[in-house]
Amino acid sequence: MADIKSSGKALFLREEELRRGIELMYFAYRDFTGEADSILVEQDMGRAHHRAIYFVGRHPGMRVSDLLAILNITKQSLSxxxxxxxxxxxxxxxxxxxxxxxxLLYLTERGIALEARLTEVQGRRFAAAYRNAGAKAVEGFQHVLQGLLDVETRSQIDRQDKSE
Amino acid sequence: MADIKSSGKALFLREEELRRGIELMYFAYRDFTGEADSILVEQDMGRAHHRAIYFVGRHPGMRVSDLLAILNITKQSLSxxxxxxxxxxxxxxxxxxxxxxxxLLYLTERGIALEARLTEVQGRRFAAAYRNAGAKAVEGFQHVLQGLLDVETRSQIDRQDKSE
DNA sequence: ATTTTATGTCAGCCATGTTGACCAATTATC
DNA sequence: GATAATTGGTCAACATGGCTGACATAAAAT
Structure with a gap:
């Protein structure tokens, strides 16, 4: 009886915990992108532009097909x-x-400036969250996020890390 | 000199660390939503339907205006x-x-079934990531995600938690 | 010489966000 | 009881950013 009760409770807690994660993920992602989105509308751009600028800045000289592979969208959308x-x-x-x-894709001065501005805003938010949570928490954060990835995404990221 | 060098290095590491977070956040969110998205297209629905079903399931009997406040979209979009x-x-x-x-909004049997199916898929992914990372990491994960929220979102979530 | 690869482009569709205007029912207030 | 405020909905028009399908060109590989 105690077993059944406690396993029921454990399951309940587990589901609550999972829902908490799901919701946090949704809200955090929305707020995380929100600030950058505001800057982008000023420039008559959207998130898709941001992604392109970000990854080209990260990997100067990358091919279009590399960018397509990272973003996982069609070439028509990227084009x-x-x-x-x-x-x-x-x-x-x-x-x-x-x-x-x-x-091969490169940012111009103008592109570098915008990328820096966008990354600074998002970086600030992360820096504040990291500072507040502490180094151990950051480790856990990254560990869990990695665990949420598709296996293909994970190996793609690994490949990138190695080739740097 | 050593000071300048180490602070430069610290800044470099810091920026790399922040970019790692930004990228992980993007990829993890994409993959996290991907599976549910596949189920949704089968039902001729999109993410917006999912969100509505999710939060109505979470707060049965909620008002339309409550849902609008949570989702932070216009009533025309929600409508x-x-x-x-x-x-x-x-x-x-x-x-x-x-x-x-x-x-007041309620899920039907059919709604409950779909919500359960969608949450199960996303919950499974979270459960696997949580199991793999360990309890301490999960704590850190949630802590950092909270830190990424806008203050308004945080107080909104707090209010919800209290009223349960 | 032929096939494959890397890239681009046109056209059209869909989902989901936006703004603005306007309406109806109901409740709250003077 | 008249007036204002709240709750919710609707119509129209527009933008972004995904998608599919078809087709084109240049260069590389076989």
Whole structure:
């Protein structure tokens, strides 16, 4: 009887705990992106532009197909934002030296400035949360987030980390 | 000199650490929602329907305005999904007993079943990540996520927790 | 010479967010 | 009891950013 009771309780707590995680994840992601979104609307851009700028800044000289693989969207979707970013002078494409089919992607000065501004805002939020929670908590945070990834995403990130 | 060097290094590590968090957050959120999204397309629904079903399931009898406050979207946006959910028999609206202007929201059997299915999928992912990372890590995870919230969101969640 | 790869483009569809205007029922207030 | 405020809904129009499908071109690989 005590067993049944406690296992029932444990299950209840478990479900509550999981729902707490699900909800926190939703709210935190929304608020995390909110500030950057405000900056982006000023520039007549959306989140999709931000992602492109962010990852090109992170991996200068990357190929379009690399960016497609990271973002996991269709080339038509990417093409739309990429062409406006090139047109507006945030990104430049240079023909690959070895393989001339490639259009290697680089941020311009303007792109670097915007990327820095966006990352600063998001970084500030993370820095505050990290400071408040402490180093041990940050470790746990990253550990759990990693565990939420699809296996494909995880190996993709690992590959990137290695090639740096 | 040693000071400058180490502070430079510390800043570098700090920025890398922050970028790691930003990226993990993006990938984890994407993968976390991906599975549920697949179920939703089967039912000709989107994420917006999921959110409505989720929170109505969490707070049966809530008012439309409560749901609007949680989701932080316009009533026109919510109205669209809400009316299809009512039409398709996932949610029922009951006129408030005290205040007859209110349309209190409840899940139907069908709604409960879909909510359970969606939450189970997302819960499984969380359970696996939690199990793998350990209790201490989960604490840290939640602590950091809380720190990422806007103050308004935090007080909103607190209010909900208290009123349960 | 042919096939494959990397990239781009056009056209159209869908979901979900937005603003603005306006309406009805009901409750609260002067 | 008249007036204002609240709760909820609706119509119209627009933007963003996903998607599919079809097709094109240049360069590399076979």
């Amino acid at each position: 739309r934002v990429l062409s406006t970013l090139v047109k507006d002078g945030y990104i430049v494409q240079k023909t690959g030296a070895g393989d001339r089919r490639q259009r | 669209r999904v809400l009316s299809t959910l009512v039409k398709d028999g996932y949610i029922v609206q009951k006129t408030g007993a005290g205040d007859r202007r209110q349309r």
